Amino acid sequence: xxxxxxxxxxxxxxxxxxxxxxxxxxxxxxxxxxxxxxxxxxxxxxxxxxxxxxxxxxxxxxxxxxxxxxxxxxxxxxxxxxxxxxxxxxxxxxxxxxxxxxxxxxxxxxxxxxxxxxxxxxxxxxxxxxxxxxxxxxxxxxxxxxxxxxxxxxxxxxxxxxxxxxxxxxxxxxxxxxxxxxxxxxxxxxxxxxxxxxxxxxxxxxxxxxxxxxxxxxxxxxxxxxxxxxxxxxxxxxxxxxxxxxxxxxxxxxxxxxxxxxxxxxxxxxxxxxxxxxxxxxxxxxxxxxxxxxxxxxxxxxxxxxxxxxxxxxxxxxxxxxxxxxxxxxxxxxxxxxxxxxxxxxxxxxxxxxxxxxxxxxxxxxxxxxxxxxxxxxxxxxxxxxxxxxxxxxxxxxxxxxxxxxxxxxxxxxxxxxxxxxxxxxxxxxxxxxxxxxxxxxxxxxxxxxxxxxxxxxx
Amino acid sequence: xxxxxxxxxxxxxxxxxxxxxxxxxxxxxxxxxxxxxxxxxxxxxxxxxxxxxxxxxxxxxxxxxxxxxxxxxxxxxxxxxxxxxxxxxxxxxxxxxxxxxxxxxxxxxxxxxxxxxxxxxxxxxxxxxxxxxxxxxxxxxxxxxxxxxxxxxxxxxxxxxxxxxxxxxxxxxxxxxxxxxxxxxxxxxxxxxxxxxxxxxxxxxxxxxxxxxxxxxxxxxxxxxxxxxxxxxxxxxxxxxxxxxxxxxxxxxxxxxxxxxxxxxxxxxxxxxxxxxxxxxxxxxxxxxxxxxxxxxxxxxxxxxxxxxxxxxxxxxxxxxxxxxxxxxxxxxxxxxxxxxxxxxxxxxxxxxxxxxxxxxxxxxxxxxxxxxxxxxxxxxxxxxxxxxxxxxxxxxxxxxxxxxxxxxxxxxxxxxxxxxxxxxxxxxxxxxxxxxxxxxxxxxxxxxxxxxxxxxxx
Numbered sequence: 001x002x003x004x005x006x007x008x009x010x011x012x013x014x015x016x017x018x019x020x021x022x023x024x025x026x027x028x029x030x031x032x033x034x035x036x037x038x039x040x041x042x043x044x045x046x047x048x049x050x051x052x053x054x055x056x057x058x059x060x061x062x063x064x065x066x067x068x069x070x071x072x073x074x075x076x077x078x079x080x081x082x083x084x085x086x087x088x089x090x091x092x093x094x095x096x097x098x099x100x101x102x103x104x105x106x107x108x109x110x111x112x113x114x115x116x117x118x119x120x121x122x123x124x125x126x127x128x129x130x131x132x133x134x135x136x137x138x139x140x141x142x143x144x145x146x147x148x149x150x151x152x153x154x155x156x157x158x159x160x161x162x163x164x165x166x167x168x169x170x171x172x173x174x175x176x177x178x179x180x181x182x183x184x185x186x187x188x189x190x191x192x193x194x195x196x197x198x199x200x201x202x203x204x205x206x207x208x209x210x211x212x213x214x215x216x217x218x219x220x221x222x223x224x225x226x227x228x229x230x231x232x233x234x235x236x237x238x239x240x241x242x243x244x245x246x247x248x249x250x251x252x253x254x255x256x257x258x259x260x261x262x263x264x265x266x267x268x269x270x271x272x273x274x275x276x277x278x279x280x281x282x283x284x285x286x287x288x289x290x291x292x293x294x295x296x297x298x299x300x301x302x303x304x305x306x307x308x309x310x311x312x313x314x315x316x317x318x319x320x321x322x323x324x325x326x327x328x329x330x331x332x333x334x335x336x337x338x339x340x341x342x343x344x345x346x347x348x349x350x351x352x353x354x355x356x357x358x359x360x361x362x363x364x365x366x367x368x369x370x371x372x373x374x375x376x377x378x379x380x381x382x383x384x385x386x387x388x389x390x391x392x393x394x395x396x397x398x399x400x401x402x403x404x405x406x407x408x409x410x411x412x413x414x415x416x417x418x419x420x421x422x423x424x425x426x427x428x429x430x431x432x433x434x435x436x437x438x439x440x441x442x443x444x445x446x447x448x449x450x451x452x453x454x455x456x457x458x459x
Numbered sequence: 460x461x462x463x464x465x466x467x468x469x470x471x472x473x474x475x476x477x478x479x480x481x482x483x484x485x486x487x488x489x490x491x492x493x494x495x496x497x498x499x500x501x502x503x504x505x506x507x508x509x510x511x512x513x514x515x516x517x518x519x520x521x522x523x524x525x526x527x528x529x530x531x532x533x534x535x536x537x538x539x540x541x542x543x544x545x546x547x548x549x550x551x552x553x554x555x556x557x558x559x560x561x562x563x564x565x566x567x568x569x570x571x572x573x574x575x576x577x578x579x580x581x582x583x584x585x586x587x588x589x590x591x592x593x594x595x596x597x598x599x600x601x602x603x604x605x606x607x608x609x610x611x612x613x614x615x616x617x618x619x620x621x622x623x624x625x626x627x628x629x630x631x632x633x634x635x636x637x638x639x640x641x642x643x644x645x646x647x648x649x650x651x652x653x654x655x656x657x658x659x660x661x662x663x664x665x666x667x668x669x670x671x672x673x674x675x676x677x678x679x680x681x682x683x684x685x686x687x688x689x690x691x692x693x694x695x696x697x698x699x700x701x702x703x704x705x706x707x708x709x710x711x712x713x714x715x716x717x718x719x720x721x722x723x724x725x726x727x728x729x730x731x732x733x734x735x736x737x738x739x740x741x742x743x744x745x746x747x748x749x750x751x752x753x754x755x756x757x758x759x760x761x762x763x764x765x766x767x768x769x770x771x772x773x774x775x776x777x778x779x780x781x782x783x784x785x786x787x788x789x790x791x792x793x794x795x796x797x798x799x800x801x802x803x804x805x806x807x808x809x810x811x812x813x814x815x816x817x818x819x820x821x822x823x824x825x826x827x828x829x830x831x832x833x834x835x836x837x838x839x840x841x842x843x844x845x846x847x848x849x850x851x852x853x854x855x856x857x858x859x860x861x862x863x864x865x866x867x868x869x870x871x872x873x874x875x876x877x878x879x880x881x882x883x884x885x886x887x888x889x890x891x892x893x894x895x896x897x898x899x900x901x902x903x904x905x906x907x908x909x910x911x912x913x914x915x916x917x918x
Contacts, residue, residue, distance in 0.1 A: 025844045034538055052669070054894045059463060097805075099797065099806070099807060100805050100806065100807075132513065143642070144642050144646075146640055150639070150640065158617075158648070167893070167897070171896075172893065173891065173893045173894055174891045174893065174894070175556075175869065175891070175894060176868065178805060179803050179804070179805070179838065179870065179871055179874075180803075180837055180838070181605055181611070181614065181803045181834075181838070181839050181871070181874040181875050182610065182803065182871040182873070182874065183602070183603050183653055183871075183875055183876070183877050183878070183879060184871055184872065184873045184878065184882075184886065184889075184890055185653075185654050185876060185886065185890060185894065185895075185898050185917070186650060186653065186654055186658070186897075186898045186901060186916075187603075187616070187649045187650055187652065187654075187914060188894060188897055188898070190646045190649035190650070191645060191646055191649070191650050193646065194642055194644075195645055195646075196645050196646065199645070211696075211697075211701065237670075238670075238742075238743075238744065239743070239744070240743065241700070241741060241742045241743030241746070242670065282700060283697075283701055284697075284699060284700030285697065285698070287700070342701060344639075344640045345639065346556075346559050346637060346638070346639050347558070347559065348558060375640075378639055378640050379638065379639070379640070380640050388850050394502070410637065411638065411706050412636065412638055412640070412641040412642075412643055413643065414641070414642045414643045415641065415642060416639040416640050416642055417639075417642070418642050419642070419643065419644060419808050424642075427643065427644065430643075431630065431643055431644060432634070433635060434626070434631065434632045434633065435632055435633070435647060436644075437630075438632060438645075438905065439628070439644050439645045439647070440899060441904040441905060442904055442905075444904065445900040445901055445904040446897065446900060447902065448544055451765075451864045457644060457645075458644070
C-alpha cells in the first residue's frame with residue numbers, strides 16, 4: 001500500500017498525491033448523500049501521467065475512480081478504498097478552430113470556461129445547466145449530461161466529435177477526429193460517452209461549437225395545465241421555425257419553495273399550476289425574437305390560453321428568469337432525506353405520470369412532499385420526494401415506485417443524470433437483460449480486472 | 460450441409476431458403492466489383508425467424524452475412540460460402556407517431572418508402588441519397604449512411620433513437636426507445652449502428668422525423684474555385700439562419716461526363732471549374748426561400764463572386780437539378796476498372812487534397828482519369844480514379860495513395876461508405892492500433908465464434 005503510494009508519488013510528484021486529511025475533501029458528494037474514504041487522490045497534469053497511473057493500477061489491481069467537478073447526483077464518484085483520479089489539472093484548451101467550429105479541450109476544462117471561449121469567437125457551446133461553474137468536460141461527457149438546451153442542440157453526446165481516452169491498462173485510445181463524417185469502424189466514441197468512467201478515462205475531447213444566437217427572446221409564462229403548455233410549445237416552434245432553446249417547467253409548488261428559500265427570485269406573477277421558462281434564439285441577422293415572442297404570446301393571451309406572461313426586456317431580466325430555474329439543485333438538495341429521480345417520457349405521458357405518482361406517494365408515505373422541475377420540451381422530469389422520516393428502506397420503495405411508473409408509461413428511469421450507484425438496483429429491475437449481458441461482456445473485454453470505477457453503472 | 464439447409468427450411472419455410480441458381484442473383488455487388496457464391500439465401504419474415512436462424516448458425520458455426528437493398532460499394536455483403544440473410548421481408552412499418560415525430564420501421568423498409576410515410580404526416584425523414592429507391596433501414600443504419608442532407612440533419616446515426624438487434628447467438632437485444640433522453644447504461648445503439656452487421660443484425664429501428672420544410676429554394680451555381688464556394692456557403696448559412704440542406708460540388712469534368720452519358724441532364728450553363736447544387740429550406744410559415752436565395756445570389760453575382768446561377772422555379776426544375784447530382788453513381792460505375800474512394804476533410808483542406816492527388820495520380824499512372832463529386836458542405840469527397848489498365852496491384856497503389864493523402868491532411872479514408880472488404884487494408888495501415896484492438900475485443904465479446912459478416916470492417 002505505502003509502496004503503491006510511493007510509486008505514485010514518483011510518477012506524478014509528491015504534492016499531487018493527496019492522502020489523509022488532504023484527501024478527505026474529495027470523500028463526499030456535494031449533496032451529502034454519499035461519503036467515502038479514498039485510498040488517495042491523484043492529480044495528474046498530463047495524459048502521459050494518467051496513462052502511467054493506470055498502468056500501475058492495472059498491474060496492481062487497484063481500483064480507480066475518475067472525478068471532474070464532482071457535481072453528479074448518483075454516487076458516480078464514490079471511491080471507498082480506491083484511488084480517486086482528479087482530472088482538474090488536465091485543463092488545457094489545446095486548440096480552438098472557429099472556421100471548423102470546433103474546440104479541443106482537456107477533461108478538466110470547466111463548462112463555463114467553454115462558454116467564454118466560444119463567445120470570444122462569436123460562437124456558442126450550447127450545453128448548459130446549473131452546475132456549469134464546476135462541471136468539467138470529462139464529467140459531462142462521461143455522464144452524457146443534458147441540461148436546458150437539449151431541445152435544440154441535443155445532449156453532450158451530440159456536441160462531441162471525438163475523444164481521447166486512457167484505457168484500463170494505460171493505453172491511450174486516440175479518437176480525436178475533428179470530422180463530421182468518419183465511418184472507420186465501430187463507434188467507440190459513443191461507447192465511452194455515457195459510460196461513467198467504467199470503460200476508460202476521457203482525457204480530452206473535440207467539441208462542436210454552433211453559431212451564437214444573434215438575439216434571445218425569453219419569457220416566463222403561467223398556464224393552467226401541461227397539455228396547454230405543450231400545445232403552446234408546438235405553436236412557438238412552428239412560428240419560429242424551431243427556434244426554441246429552452247422550455248422549462250416549474251409548477252406552483254416549485255415557485256412556493258423558491259419564494260421561501262430564495263425570496264429575491266420569487267415568481268413575478270401569481271404562480272399558475274404550470275409555469276414555463278421559454279427561450280427562443282435566432283441566428284439570422286435582422287430577426288427580432290422578442291417581437292416574435294410578443295406576437296405568439298399575445299395571440300395566446302388573447303385566446304385565454306396563457307394566463308400570465310412576462311417577457312424579459314434586458315439581459316439582467318433574462319438572467320434573473322434563468323436564476324429561478326438554475327436554483328433548482330440548490331433548493332432541492334436542502335436535506336439528505338430525499339429521493340431524487342430523473343425520468344423521461346414521451347411528451348403526452350407526463351401529466352399521467354405526475355398524477356399517478358402523487359397518488360402513489362400518498363399511499364406509500366402519507367404526508368411526504370414532492371418537488372418537480374422539468375425540461376418539459378424533452379419530456380424530462382426531475383422528480384424529488386421528501387419522505388416524512390429517515391428510512392433508507394422507505395427511500396428505496398419510493399425510488400422503485402417512480403421507476404416502475406416511468407417504465408410502465410414508456411419512459412426511462414434515467415434520463416440525463418446517469419446510473420452511478422443509486423440506480424443500479426433499478427437497472428437490474430428494468431433494463432433489458434440482454435442489454436445488461438452485452439454491457440457486462442464489453443466491460444470485461446475492456447477492463448478485465450474491473451479496476452475502472454468499480455460497482456457503478458452495471459448492476 | 461444439406462442437413463443444415465433442411466433445418467433452415469423447417470425454420471422459415473422451404474420457399475424462403477434459396478440455393479443454386481435462385482441464390483445466384485444475390486452473388487454480386489451491383490457495381491460488379493465483387494462476386495461470390497452463397498451457401499444459401501434466407502428470407503425470414505419475422506424477428507423470431509431471424510433469431511432462430513442465428514441460433515442455428517451459432518450452434519453450427521456457420522457464417523451469416525446480412526443484406527438489405529445491397530446498394531453498398533465496399534463488398535460489405537460478400538458472402539462466399541456463407542448464409543446470406545436478406546431482411547427484405549421484414550418490411551413492416553410497426554408504428555408512426557406524428558406527435559412524437561417517430562416511426563418504428565423494420566430493417567427491410569426501403570428509404571424512399573420512409574420519405575412517403577413522413578410526407579403523409581406533414582413531416583420529413585431527411586436522409587437521402589441516390590440509392591434511396593433500393594436502400595433499406597437495416598443497411599443504411601449498419602453503414603451509418605450519409606448522403607446529401609447531412610449538413611443540416613446529420614448522418615443516419617443522428618436520425619435513429621433506438622434499434623432492435625438479433626445477436627450472434629440469436630438473442631434479441633431490445634433498444635427500441637422512443638425517447639430523446641435515455642441514459643441507462645452503455646450506448647449499445649451507436650455501437651451497432653455503423654458496425655456493418657459484424658456485431659448483430661438490426662431488425663427494426665425507431666427513426667426520427669423532422670418538420671417538413673414549408674418551401675425549398677434550389678439553385679445551380681458556377682464559381683471559379685472551392686474557396687469561393689465555401690465562402691458563399693458561409694454567407695448563405697448566415698443569411699438564412701443555417702437553412703442549407705445541400706451543398707453539392709460537381710466539377711467541370713463531372714459535368715462533361717454527365718453531358719456524355721446523360722445528355723438530357725447536361726449543365727444548363729457553360730460549366731465552371733466549381734459547380735454547386737445549393738438547396739435551402741425553411742420550416743417557418745411565410746418564409747420564401749427562393750426570394751432569400753435570389754437576394755444572396757444576386758449580391759454574389761453583382762460582386763463577381765458567382766459566374767453562373769440558375770434558380771429552380773418549379774418542382775420539375777428542382778427535380779432535374781437533383782437528378783444531375785443523383786446520377787453520380789450511375790455515371791461513375793461504368794466500368795469495373797476503377798478505384799472509388801470516399802474521403803473527408805476539414806473544409807479548408809479540400810482544395811489541397813485535390814491538387815496533391817491529381818499530381819500524385821499522374822506519377823502513379825500517367826493517363827489515368829479522375830472523377831470527383833462531393834458533399835462539399837460536409838467536406839466529403841467521392842474520388843474515383845480510372846486507371847489506364849486492368850491491374851489489381853495498380854488499383855491498390857492508387858487506393859493507398861488516396862488514403863495516405865487524406866490522413867496526412869487530417870482527413871479520413873472512409874467518410875460515409877463504410878469499410879466492408881475494400882478498405883480493410885487501409886484500416887490496418889491508418890486506424891489507431893489501440894482502436895483496432897478495442898474493436899477486436901468487442902467483436903470477440905459479442906460474436907465469439909466470428910459468424911457475423913466475417914472478414915468485414917476489422918482488418
